[in-house]
Amino acid sequence: MTIIASLRGLERGFANGVKALGPIDLDIREGEFLSLLGPSGCGKSTALRVIAGLLAPSSGTLTFPNGRPRIGYVFQDPTLMPWATARENVRLPPELEGLKRAESDTIADAALARVGLSDFAGAFPRALSGGMRMRVSIARALAGRPRLLLMDEPFAALDEINRDALNEDLLKLWRQDGLTIVFVTHSVYESAFLSTRIVTLTQRQGRIASELALASPDDRTSEWRMTPQFADTARQVSRALRASVTVAA
Amino acid sequence: MNPRSLRTLLPLALGIAVLMLWEGLVRAYEVPRFVLPAPSAIWDALIADLPSLMGSLWVTFRITLIAFALAVVTGVALAILFSQSRTVEMMLYPYAVVLQVTPVVAIAPLIVIWVGFERINLALLILAWIVAFFPILSNTTLGLRSADHNLVDLFRLHGASRLQILKRLRLPSALPHLLNGMKTSGGLALIGTVVAEYGAGSGTATGLAWRIIEAGNRLQIARMFAALLLLALLGIAIFFALALLEYWVLRQWHESAVTQEK
Ligand SMILES: Nc1ncnc2c1ncn2[C@@H]1O[C@H](COP(=O)(O)OP(=O)(O)O)[C@@H](O)[C@H]1O
Ligand SMILES: [Mg+2]
Numbered sequence: 001m002t003i004i005a006s007l008r009g010l011e012r013g014f015a016n017g018v019k020a021l022g023p024i025d026l027d028i029r030e031g032e033f034l035s036l037l038g039p040s041g042c043g044k045s046t047a048l049r050v051i052a053g054l055l056a057p058s059s060g061t062l063t064f065p066n067g068r069p070r071i072g073y074v075f076q077d078p079t080l081m082p083w084a085t086a087r088e089n090v091r092l093p094p095e096l097e098g099l100k101r102a103e104s105d106t107i108a109d110a111a112l113a114r115v116g117l118s119d120f121a122g123a124f125p126r127a128l129s130g131g132m133r134m135r136v137s138i139a140r141a142l143a144g145r146p147r148l149l150l151m152d153e154p155f156a157a158l159d160e161i162n163r164d165a166l167n168e169d170l171l172k173l174w175r176q177d178g179l180t181i182v183f184v185t186h187s188v189y190e191s192a193f194l195s196t197r198i199v200t201l202t203q204r205q206g207r208i209a210s211e212l213a214l215a216s217p218d219d220r221t222s223e224w225r226m227t228p229q230f231a232d233t234a235r236q237v238s239r240a241l242r243a244s245v246t247v248a249a
Numbered sequence: 250m251n252p253r254s255l256r257t258l259l260p261l262a263l264g265i266a267v268l269m270l271w272e273g274l275v276r277a278y279e280v281p282r283f284v285l286p287a288p289s290a291i292w293d294a295l296i297a298d299l300p301s302l303m304g305s306l307w308v309t310f311r312i313t314l315i316a317f318a319l320a321v322v323t324g325v326a327l328a329i330l331f332s333q334s335r336t337v338e339m340m341l342y343p344y345a346v347v348l349q350v351t352p353v354v355a356i357a358p359l360i361v362i363w364v365g366f367e368r369i370n371l372a373l374l375i376l377a378w379i380v381a382f383f384p385i386l387s388n389t390t391l392g393l394r395s396a397d398h399n400l401v402d403l404f405r406l407h408g409a410s411r412l413q414i415l416k417r418l419r420l421p422s423a424l425p426h427l428l429n430g431m432k433t434s435g436g437l438a439l440i441g442t443v444v445a446e447y448g449a450g451s452g453t454a455t456g457l458a459w460r461i462i463e464a465g466n467r468l469q470i471a472r473m474f475a476a477l478l479l480l481a482l483l484g485i486a487i488f489f490a491l492a493l494l495e496y497w498v499l500r501q502w503h504e505s506a507v508t509q510e511k
Binding site: 049052053054071073075077079081083092093096097144 | 397399400402403404405406407408409413418421424
């Protein structure tokens with residue numbers, strides 16, 4: 001099994017004395033859908049930011065055994081530039097990379113098509129619904145042609161119908177591109193539906209509390225949510241989460 | 250009647266009523282012209298002196314406009330410098346504040362002496378610039394800093410340079426703040442010009458403020474009112490022009506422009 005990123009004894013504190021994360025040891029495996037599950041404030045965002053290279057660890061190491069992969073990042077809020085159209089937002093990564101305008105546009109339009117927003121390429125963010133904005137945000141991450149996609153509670157602010165639809169679409173993208181996804185959430189059902197593996201974090205100082213490999217079928221669709229197997233999985237995840245929170249308390 | 254036309258009609262009706270009352274009272278009690286001239290007398294003075302008043306209006310307007318343009322250019326440039334170097338900001342910002350809090354009337358005589366009475370317009374320009382500059386600097390500085398932290402991270406993740414982050418993220422983020430600062434600064438540039446003219450206190454200045462002083466010295470109160478009216482109209486025109494510019498630039502995307510539409 002190929003390891004795409006490896007965290008060893010990794011910790012991150014802040015100047016104000018808050019020890020936000022770790023120490024944790026974690027291998028991120030190529031092609032997996034890994035969820036980081038934990039209560040808010042436990043250091044999930046910090047973990048993603050360290051993996052993305054936006055924060056340096058205070059101690060421990062982060063290594064990429066096969067070289068640093070292309071990384072995409074999706075935030076909890078769509079985080080779009082309000083003065084730019086959907087297309088202009090989505091073509092940001094290729095443009096920053098130095099690709100020509102025409103090439104960037106081609107990539108952006110393809111990415112928008114994949115999230116079902118071809119007709120809205122010229123729309124400004126304020127004209128789009130919350131779910132559509134999040135789709136633009138995902139398209140922007142795709143436009144960076146990532147191998148590793150980091151997502152920080154991307155659907156937390158959406159209503160359930162939008163969230164379920166986006167969950168299913170995300171799985172499709174993950175399968176089609178052979179992506180590796182690290183997905184931060186505090187939702188048991190979301191992580192149970194999406195993940196191939198779940199890591200729960202402790203309440204304080206974000207250490208790994210438990211690890212759960214899920215044996216879900218590859219083609220998880222809305223049908224899967226209705227099965228007893230899914231209910232079992234969710235129960236299992238819920239129990240693990242509860243245990244990891246009480247351990248720390 | 251819809252609220253929009255009420256918004257225009259109500260103040261208009263009040264204005265006309267006050268003018269009529271004013272005219273009536275002045276006539277009824279035969280108030281002397283050098284105490285309070287009737288609106289009709291002010292109108293007559295305005296028409297009679299229109300050529301010289303318009304000349305003065307132009308002088309005041311030109312100084313205001315140039316001072317404002319200079320304030321925008323230098324304010325934005327300094328704000329950009331601040332955003333790139335914390336050291337420069339810490340070094341210079343206190344002096345910008347000192348410049349801001351010192352009343353312009355107090356500096357006016359000094360600047361006039363330094364620049365020289367023969368170049369009085371340059372002195373006025375400098376004084377108006379001092380007043381108009383600060384809102385641009387502070388608003389733009391705030392705006393450049395207000396860029397979404399996550400977007401900054403995203404730019405960094407995709408390898409953007411500082412210059413790219415400035416040009417493509419910080420400057421657009423600062424635009425609403427800058428436009429807002431411009432609304433304040435445009436009005437201040439006019440105030441600065443007028444106050445500086447008073448402060449300069451010499452007959453070499455030929456703007457509207459000087460017309461007011463001159464007419465006051467001769468007890469031509471109607472003429473004072475006429476000049477005052479032109480000043481007020483200029484102030485209103487500047488404000489509306491800048492508000493329009495703000496709306497026009499931001500109508501695509503900014504929240505404050507959006508809520509107006511609802
Ligand atoms: N830049 C920062 N400076 C100081 N403390 C921070 C900073 N970022 C996060 N923290 C603190 O670190 C802890 C973990 O934060 P975070 O990683 O955002 O948690 P989560 O994403 O799980 O909600 C919190 O207590 C938070 O207040
Ligand atoms: Mg978080």
